[in-house]
Amino acid sequence: MGMQRRGMPVEACICPNCKKEYPKTRGTPCRSQTCPDCNIPLMGK
Numbered sequence: 001m002g003m004q005r006r007g008m009p010v011e012a013c014i015c016p017n018c019k020k021e022y023p024k025t026r027g028t029p030c031r032s033q034t035c036p037d038c039n040i041p042l043m044g045k
């Protein structure tokens with residue numbers, strides 16, 4: 001991701017279990033994504 005707009009915070013989703021971060025999919029809530037390792041919903045960072 002080399003093109004970031006100024007003033008736009010980088011959003012990420014984080015797994016509450018293993019603390020691994022994943023890039024947030026635009027338009028998709030973190031909770032609807034799951035950690036492939038833990039198989040649980042992610043949380044917004």
Ligand SMILES: [Zn+2]
Nearest residue numbers: 015018035038
């Ligand atoms: Zn995890």
